[in-house]
Amino acid sequence: MSRAKKPAVAGEAIHYRIAAADPHAHLFEVTLRVSEPDADGQILALPAWIPGSYMIREFARHIVSISGRCGTRPVRITKIDKHTWLAERVSEPLVVEYTVYAWDLSVRAAHLDATHGFLNASSVCLRAIGQEARPCTVDLIAPPTPIGQNWRVATTLPEDGAKRYGFGRYRAADYDALIDHPIEMGRFAIASFEAGGAEHEIAVTGQSDVDLARLTRDLAPLCAAQAALFEPTTQRAPFDRYLFLTTAVGEGYGGLEHRDSTALLCGRSDLPFAGMRNQSEGYRGFLGLASHEYFHAWHVKRIKPAAFVRYDLDQEVYTRLLWIFEGFTSYYDDLMLVRSGLISRDDYLTLLGKTISGVLRGPGRQVQSVADSSFDAWVKYYRQDENSPNSIVSYYAKGALVALAIDLAVRARTNGQASLDDAMRLLWQRHGVGFYSSQGGPGAAQSGLAEDGFASALREATGVSLGAALNRWVEGTEELPLAKLFAPLGVTLKLTAPDASPSLGVRLAMRSGDLAIASAYSGGAAQRAGLSAGDLLLACDGLRIDEKALKGLLSRRQPGDTVVLHAFRRDELMRFEVQLDAPAASEASLVAAAGPNTLREDWLSAVSRKARAARRPARVRA
């Protein structure tokens, strides 16, 4: 019996047909069928943003043309705001046909050419307002031959007739699920492994000589360690299947988390190749990225800020907690690499030192707290400009350091009996477990973490109240007391100047062959002398300069010396007398003392003493 002859069932209330129709023009052709359109006229909209990336992106600007019909009769579609349309009232199923321009090679939107297609449904599938909770089906149609020959599909959308990796019919429990399973189509390489009781796959798109066996060998223990962190008893992941969708390009870096998958973008040289002996820095970065996005499957895709439990896709959704959801994830991403044996302890301390240095280099840490940075992510962190180093602190990097500070403080105060891991497990049990009901979206009882809920959760999970100190770290701008917190672990934090030369207080960049000031740091030597971001530097003390020559000249000066810089601003030649500063001690290095330290051992080990004890089988009474 063909599906068409069956009476309309809930599963077919909303149906999309997505055809990779014109790869050369980068156009998807989409047909949306709404079985029971709103009696007052059906409103249709594309999300203004994609969850996980906190910026208004107006995906609807890429809808090129749109029309409606009911049977063969045309239906008027009126645009009512930048991303919303109104279809006139019809009493029969409404069919809407539209084309979407897909030429955004990021993990956030859609991309289509003759080599592959990638899409987030948030860029391609109009949502029928009022019907978001209804299940939907999606038919994926390959490009015309010969382009589409041997193309396959990789997605964690459940198959609904399509074969694994095949074109054909998939389904989603609701609109929220539909936009949370990105889709790759093309001639990717794919490999699979088991971890945490779940099937895992990694698909790699783009020409590369990737060593898939090495990738799966490395990712398996990493994934297993994360599942064991949240579920030390069962060690099970909260999904049956997980997919790493990876696109390898010349140069690129990015990732976006989803409930059962992640979309990753990386440089092809960052992937391991057959015969690669050492772990390259690029590959370590790739593993850190994979670790970060995978951690999000628990933390932000299931444990959520209360504001994210049901997203408003039309506008910004504010929370002051991204330092927890992105910062803690950034803390655990590299930590899980060392805990699962993928990097050495020395390598881990080096990576952590880099994070500390990165935060110390930005004067913005002295004016913005991580909570404020979280709230303003939409207009500040995601929309950076030349003044951002002076005005923004990263809720990723400083959030990771706040996580570190909390973890170290709890470990020291409880003599290693408790840690941030315990707080993660409590958040998981309280907010994360079973987040997605079998019917799709969050169960009615699901709640997220309240804006003021973390301190009490930490106290409950660990017995430690960090009180006013925690508040200062999160809401304040003073430096974190990391050196003091590291002491009980036998780790010394050293701060030195990155180089001995006196400082101009600028970040430099090449602009069309000219040496330019990208940012002038607050209160720095250049800014005090009147130099600005955008100024093109020509000469220092009468000598023509490029970056190397400038560095050489500065290395012969002392802090307090004055140099004369010539620069163009708006094509006008200007002269500046700059009194040089002493270089700031912003380079952090962490050194572990020789000899054993139980606290440090526990911190960097996969399973803490406490969890080991908990895992011992209980004695059965005779």
Ligand SMILES: [Zn+2]
């Ligand atoms: Zn993240």
